[in-house]
Amino acid sequence: MTQKQLAGIDWDADSPIVARQLIGVTVLIDGVGGRIVETEAYDGEDPASHSFAGPTQRNIAMFGPPAHAYVYLSHGIHWCLNLVCREAGHGAGVLIRALAPDVGVDQMIARRGTPDLRNLCSGPGKLGQAIAVTRALNGLPLDAPPFTLIAAQGTADVVTGQRIGISKAVDQPWRFGLAGSPYVSRPFR
DNA sequence: CTTAGGATCGCCT
């Protein structure tokens, strides 16, 4: 399997396309994780994106090859996971906002400190804590350990909405979710 | 159920 076909995703496509395709894909770090139920798309020409102002030391991974990870620290507290797409140089990526906890649930419960399944991975920061996202993962390829990606089974029923927690390009409907999932960070409307 | 504020630190100006 070539990297561009990893998990059945067209990694060279624009980030909204990839963000939609990622719904239902299983992502694991060291064998812990689950099915992606919520994503957000970002792009180098998108004012809300970290990559909008061009490459910097922090966001350099977004300008690297697709199917790699971009990890950043949010509000000094939360490590958040993005998957890079398009060709190198575009600064495009997809923020993983929520998972359905499937594999290694006990470990996720221990890391999060709550047994509430809906509270384990329902948000980018929570998910980062649950599956142990760290700065060490920044720039790593997704087709090798500690990452495991597994293609979605069948067709996912995807809903769209406004991205959360940003102040620019608020009208861009680049948030994607699995319809009816109890594990999204906030309901779609 | 909705809103408001604090925590906390690396990055950019």
Added chain:
DNA sequence: GGCGATCCTAAGC
């Protein structure tokens, strides 16, 4: 020095 692709808690309705 200011600010954030967030989360948690507390208080108000």
